[in-house]
Amino acid sequence: MIIKKYTVIDMKEAFVRAKYELGPDAVLVDQRDVRVGAKFNPFKRKLIEVTFALEEEKELEKPNIKKTLENTINANKPKSETVFKIDDKIAKEKLKHFCELHDKTPENLTITEKKQFLEILFKDTNLNEEKVLSKINILVGPTGVGKTTTIAKIAARETILNKNKVGLITIDTYRIGAVEQLRTYARILNVPFEVVNDSTEINDKLNTLMNCDIILIDTLGMSPNDDKKLSEVNKFIENCKLDYKTYLVISLTTDRMTIDHILNKYRYLNYDSIIVTKVDETNDLSNLWYIINKSSKPIQYICNGQDVPNDIREANIDSIFELSEGELIL
Numbered sequence: 001m002i003i004k005k006y007t008v009i010d011m012k013e014a015f016v017r018a019k020y021e022l023g024p025d026a027v028l029v030d031q032r033d034v035r036v037g038a039k040f041n042p043f044k045r046k047l048i049e050v051t052f053a054l055e056e057e058k059e060l061e062k063p064n065i066k067k068t069l070e071n072t073i074n075a076n077k078p079k080s081e082t083v084f085k086i087d088d089k090i091a092k093e094k095l096k097h098f099c100e101l102h103d104k105t106p107e108n109l110t111i112t113e114k115k116q117f118l119e120i121l122f123k124d125t126n127l128n129e130e131k132v133l134s135k136i137n138i139l140v141g142p143t144g145v146g147k148t149t150t151i152a153k154i155a156a157r158e159t160i161l162n163k164n165k166v167g168l169i170t171i172d173t174y175r176i177g178a179v180e181q182l183r184t185y186a187r188i189l190n191v192p193f194e195v196v197n198d199s200t201e202i203n204d205k206l207n208t209l210m211n212c213d214i215i216l217i218d219t220l221g222m223s224p225n226d227d228k229k230l231s232e233v234n235k236f237i238e239n240c241k242l243d244y245k246t247y248l249v250i251s252l253t254t255d256r257m258t259i260d261h262i263l264n265k266y267r268y269l270n271y272d273s274i275i276v277t278k279v280d281e282t283n284d285l286s287n288l289w290y291i292i293n294k295s296s297k298p299i300q301y302i303c304n305g306q307d308v309p310n311d312i313r314e315a316n317i318d319s320i321f322e323l324s325e326g327e328l329i330l
């Protein structure tokens with residue numbers, strides 16, 4: 001029997017990590033609250049220590065875990081109730097015009113016509129720009145939006161599907177458990193992992209991973225109002241001597257006023273591209289259209305769930321169509 005303990009923030013994280021590492025047959029055997037920090041520190045953080053077990057005959061060899069990942073990467077998610085609500089003035093006009101041309105109402109457009117409409121709607125937007133990862137990729141964004149999880153998803157895709165040699169770095173030594181979270185994923189994928197404690201170390205750590213095709217850098221979550229942390233992360237990024245690409249990770253559950261605020265504040269970090277997460281937690285994809293129109297930067301990935309690595313799509317018409325199941329609502 002394999003016994004594994006995880007120290008996590010919440011049970012969601014515990015299940016994601018156990019399922020990812022031990023497979024679907026892992027069972028929860030114990031759960032207890034723990035406090036982490038110096039002995040007399042009144043601000044000790046409350047975490048949960050959970051123990052999972054996996055029976056001997058169900059133990060998964062690493063190659064089998066990889067096989068499972070390969071099989072699940074392209075698996076379709078069960079049907080959701082997500083729609084694409086056309087609530088913006090320009091989009092509404094375009095849909096009206098399209099329906100007139102086809103002598104239809106939005107409700108009785110065929111699936112093919114709905115797809116054609118989305119193609120027209122997004123035609124001249126940055127959605128259609130080519131999506132390429134750089135050798136060095138830095139994910140930044142507000143707290144809890146899914147930066148670390150998305151890094152694990154990209155790392156798994158690149159390792160397993162694209163056969164790239166991936167290396168992971170974290171500069172998040174701020175949040176308790178953050179280093180361990182990414183280290184666990186690095187161990188499962190059997191890829192090198194480095195921790196950068198100080199902005200001056202960044203180039204040395206990058207040099208040790210120079211034989212990798214893709215390097216993914218995780219950063220600490222920051223409120224867009226926290227100028228101090230924004231400038232701290234900027235220091236790490238600015239010190240990086242090699243070419244890199246920065247991605248702003250943003251949750252689709254964010255309200256539009258906050259989206260504006262985040263897009264604006266994070267401009268300070270000169271992000272090149274956007275990754276949208278938690279699409280599965282909303283039943284309306286219209287904020288995607290909003291983000292595309294508000295930002296001059298292209299969307300690289302869309303993430304639609306907690307499952308590592310399968311809940312990630314390259315952002316394009318096909319993925320938007322798949323996620324909304326072609327349902328357009330006026």
Ligand SMILES: Nc1nc2c(ncn2[C@@H]2O[C@H](COP(=O)(O)OP(=O)(O)OP(=O)(O)O)[C@@H](O)[C@H]2O)c(=O)[nH]1
Nearest residue numbers: 143144145146147148149221277278303304305306
């Ligand atoms: N529903 C849903 N949950 C997600 C998605 N991506 C990540 N999560 C969950 O969101 C929670 C936070 O994810 P993390 O990857 O730790 O987020 P983070 O941005 O690294 O958080 P900080 O480092 O604390 O800023 C976890 O419970 C993830 O499983 C997604 O696309 N959909």
Ligand SMILES: [Mg+2]
Nearest residue numbers: 147148178221
């Ligand atoms: Mg994180």
